[in-house]
Amino acid sequence: MPDFGFSIQSSQPIDLDKTYRAVYNFVKEKEPSIQRCIYCGACGATCTAANFSQMSLRKVNLLLLRGQIAEVRQLVEHCLLCGKCMLVCPRNVNTRKMILLIHQALKMPLS
């Protein structure tokens, strides 16, 4: 079989009703605009940190919903808090505050 540089992965079903949502809920409570995200990816396309890392706020938002906190931690540590994502977000999500709240939540013992 030719090497296309990617392979088919086994399916990873996620039950959203049973995922760990403490960090998402913490952010949502303090910055409700996170709920307006439509995962369009405009933030990732303009992200300064994306030039040298895997940082993508769209991905962060999805991972938060799925409760994949270890991956969130890895991504947000690259954020420079430059605010470019806020300028392009079509849903007016307060992305900078969102990231600051994620950092805050990751330091707290949430359940």
Ligand code: SF4
């Ligand atoms: S630009 Fe805004 S709406 Fe689009 S993925 Fe980013 S945060 Fe969500």
Ligand code: SF4
């Ligand atoms: S604030 Fe962070 S996520 Fe937003 S564009 Fe800047 S480096 Fe990227």
